[in-house]
Amino acid sequence: MKKFTSKAIVTLVAAGLMSSTVFSADFKFKFQSSDPAGVKNFELQQDWADRVEKMSGGRIDIDLLPTGAVVKHTETMDAMKLGILDGHITSTSYFAGKDPAFALLGGTVGAWSDTTQLLQFMNFGGGNELMEELYAPYGVQFIAASTTGLEAFVSKVPLNGVADLKGLKMRAPEGMVQKVFAAAGASPVNLPGSEVFTGLSKGVIDAADYTVFSTNHAQGMHDVAQHPVYPGFHSLPLIDISMSSKKWNKLPEDLREILKVASRDFSYNITNELKMADAVAVSEARANPSITIHDWSAEERMKFRAIAKTEWEKAAKASPSAEKAYKVLIEYMETSGLL
CATH class of the missing domain: 3.40.190.170 (Bacterial extracellular solute-binding protein, family 7)
Structure with missing residues (x-):
């Protein structure tokens, strides 16, 4: 039988402790x-x-x-x-x-x-x-x-403010997003994200709530919808x-x-x-003369926010938790000058 010195035993024990620390969470x-x-x-x-x-x-x-x-x-x-x-x-x-x-x-x-x-x-x-x-x-x-990131807005037509949303055929996810845009005068439609590019290129929709500017740009959205709104105002x-x-x-x-x-x-x-x-994507888009980036004024953003607030109020009535969340949200936004 192989004998171990006290020093070897200490070394083996230390190695065992180290392995358990390193390899076992x-x-x-x-x-x-x-x-x-x-x-x-x-x-x-x-x-x-x-x-x-x-x-x-x-x-x-x-x-x-x-x-x-x-x-x-x-x-x-x-x-x-x-x-x-x-x-x-x-x-x-x-x-x-x-x-x-x-x-x-x-x-x-x-x-x-x-x-x-x-x-x-x-x-x-x-x-x-x-x-x-x-x-x-x-x-x-x-x-x-x-x-x-603040989602940009994809559009085939110029959008410089709330008035330009009237009658706009746009893709938006179901729920509050659709309700807010409908209240602003747009005509939201259900369309999976995978069909946004095709919908824009074939004229099924003229605009879309999709994702951040860089992703939109990388996926070629601005090739078919050359009037993006950036920074976004909605989501x-x-x-x-x-x-x-x-x-x-x-x-x-x-x-x-x-x-x-x-x-x-x-x-x-x-x-x-x-x-x-x-x-980086915005810089590339601005270098393309076919693309026009629209940046809404603070006044237009406030107009859209005021419309959205009416839908927040409706959502607040749906449950006690939603009502409490609404009150805390509004108090913060008023204090911060966002309303």
Whole structure:
């Protein structure tokens, strides 16, 4: 039988401890994104998961999966409650069916003119507290708020203000977005995102609520719709990072703080990287004499916001949570001079 010296034993024990620290995380979580693999958003979300692992010294290991990998994007909340998923990074408005407040907070159409406005509301204006209350009954712990970028508007015809929306045939997702544009005089139609380019090129629609300027440009939207509105005036989605309350409650305080800090870093990174991508795409578009970028005045943005506010008021009547969210939102916007 081979004999080990005391020094060798100490070395073996130390190596065993080191291997358990390096290779075995204390907490392993499965998160699902609402974005597909391969897009910029998902890449930045993966960076967040990697950063959490590094900041925690390997104690947290997050397996981030693309949309639909385990459940539909609208089912991640239920999947957390059932223990199928541990968390998600997703668009808050997907859960409007659970409570209208999710739609009001997740996609407050016409509310914001810059990503900083939404994030200031969430972090310092009461938004985060609203989300914590809203998620609590479903066994979900809200961690942090983020967003993507202020969506540009794709159009084949010049749009310089609210009056130009009258009778405009435009693609818009169902729900509050369609209701707000209809109230502004447009004629919204249902059309999947995959059919926007074809719809514009064939004249089925003249404009579309689609996504950020850089993505629109990369997909050739401005080749068929040469009058984009930028910066956008209508849509800025709330993205939240949340996880199972049961799993959250088992975490020590230092790891909870790491998740919060890493999530705030992610919010800063994604909004600024997408702004930079938009700036490059805008520069390219301006160099093309066939494309005219329209930037709405502050007055026209206020007009659209006032119209949108009538729909927010209607949504606020749908549930006690929505009513509370509306009151906090309006108080913040009035204090900040946005109304």
